[in-house]
Amino acid sequence: MKVLSFILIFFISSQLFLYNAIEGINLHENNTNKNVENSIPLKLIIYQASSVNACAFIQKTIDVKDYGFSSNHLFRFLSDASLNLNSTIINNLSDIAEKSYSILVSFFNATPYDQSKEGFINVVIANLNEAYNQGQVFVAGYTIPRDDPNNKSIIYLDSQYILTSSYNDTYVLFAHELFHLIQASVISLSSHEDWVIEGTAVFTSDLAIKGYSPLSNSIYLAYNKFNVSLRTPAQCLSLDAYVAHYLIAPIFFEFLAEKYGIGIIKELFWKLKENSDIKAIEIVSNSTFDKLFSEFAVWNYLGLYQDTSYTFEKIKVYAFPIASLILNSTYMNKIAPLSIHYIRILTQRDTILDINYQGNLNFIIIKIKGNRLSNNFTYEVSYIQNEKRIFISNAQEYNEIVLGIVNTGSKDINYSATLLFSNLTLYTLTFTKTEVKEIPSANFLAILIIALIVTFLALLLVLCIRRFNKVSFQET
Known part of the structure; x- marks a missing residue:
């Protein structure tokens, strides 16, 4: 059969x-x-x-x-x-x-x-x-x-x-x-x-x-x-x-x-x-x-799913982490194709996630204020692709921080994630649209200045010689 x-x-x-x-x-x-x-x-x-x-x-x-x-x-x-x-x-x-x-x-x-x-x-x-x-x-x-x-x-x-x-x-x-x-x-x-x-x-x-x-x-x-x-x-x-x-x-x-x-x-x-x-x-x-x-x-x-005209009942789907990471600890696993891993980051200070893997992975950092299992929470999300070091700042301001690992490829990918202390400080930079004009290079400016100086000294030398010759002629 x-x-x-x-x-x-x-x-x-x-x-x-x-x-x-x-x-x-x-x-x-x-x-x-x-x-x-x-x-x-x-x-x-x-x-x-x-x-x-x-x-x-x-x-x-x-x-x-x-x-x-x-x-x-x-x-x-x-x-x-x-x-x-x-x-x-x-x-x-x-x-x-x-x-x-x-x-x-x-x-x-x-x-x-x-x-x-x-x-x-x-x-x-x-x-x-x-x-x-x-x-x-x-x-x-x-x-x-x-x-x-x-x-x-x-x-x-x-x-x-x-x-x-x-x-x-x-x-x-x-x-x-x-x-x-x-x-x-x-x-x-x-x-x-x-x-x-x-x-x-x-x-x-x-x-x-x-x-x-x-x-x-x-x-x-x-x-x-x-x-x-x-x-x-x-x-x-x-x-x-x-x-x-x-x-x-x-x-x-x-x-x-x-x-x-x-x-x-x-x-x-x-x-x-x-x-x-x-x-x-x-x-x-x-x-x-x-x-x-x-x-x-x-x-x-x-659990962002809401009541709609076709579900007829309110759906709340909550996924739960498969692991937690504390400072100086490492988590290792294998993520299958078209699957998601959630790892809770347990820290109250600025840290760096050091992630080792071969292939293409997508990452999400979810920062939550409040209780996600209730409707009383706010959140921030960062989407990151193919990075191996992810900086987590202001951790003390959030009730929960989660790393999501997403494999949209066709093969299993082995990875390890280590949580490390960081003393980096992030600054917010504001860029405005400005007109950029082309300026001469430094080498060209130096040559130009030297040429001007040499020309000036040459002219000065000529004037001095002429002055000296004129004085000598009058004395004679």
Whole structure:
């Protein structure tokens, strides 16, 4: 059984947070579909997550029961034939499907990918996990546009999750998977990084439902996890991959939406069609990714996220330092690609941070007056790039000073940071616009002066000689 690295949809069983990926083209409504309640069972291929190998998926062929179509004839509902789903579950799913379809298609101006050109999306409810272990990441749903072995556009939902989850939780899962089909109609998902594909899908599932914000409900899981690389491979049911793609990545898109407005997510959706992930983000933000990701690090540390029209709940995200530095101490670590380290600087005097590393790193110095875990604080931020010595002044005036280290590259970077005493004094210089005139060089002036002196002495000598000759002539 091959590893299906492209269909991972992670959920943490204790917190129920979704995870998925894949690629795809367009769905068009077809009014020829008929509502069928008791059709002959079909057979479909599904994949189950292995209970013993987080990187393995088990292929199974199941008989399915047909529950008919949604009222807009855009979704057909099927389940494993061994399941007997009541009408409430099917009606709720139909309602969720129609609402999320309307919101997402309208916002992104794109329709889902239709692999079989049937004119509708199949929704299959089956057991997607070989076993359920408390606290273990498990598959709650997936979709495989273009590559689905059943040659259909299908959203697969885990039966255990559907039977035990609330309407809102099911809504978020369904909207997440539906958005992957919409993504697949515009871009090739395999050409883009998992954190972008999954981060925008989690963000969009928040957009698709009013009154519920999956980000804020489980946001605490991201605390102190910003040192997890957004480029963590999503090939296995990994907790780090879940944190990276389903917690930190959507917070990045939350940051973009709050900074620039929610329309930037739609712009990014279309820019990804012809651009790489980083390039597309730079185009829509009109900023360098280094600067943007460093500012993202500041927002995370200070919890600057506010209530908006699409989160529906006030979000406060606070990151916590992974280490502290005191005078004459050294901290050493390795920072992964697309990740952030926060180090608290414990000093009441002017100091110098001596940082050793090879490669390119971005640094931020955050100085805080007051308590950052409340709304009663002010702060100052300095953005620094590729420096190895950073001067920290007036430390006694602040309640907290933090060094943020940001790696926007593609490789791990080892670094060490040492806090040293400094007796330097900083002065503020004010520059005004002045007209600068070219002046002769010093050597040229010296030669000119000497020449003038020599000329003067020569003339003086000539005059003296003439005077002497005249006097001598008169005496004669």
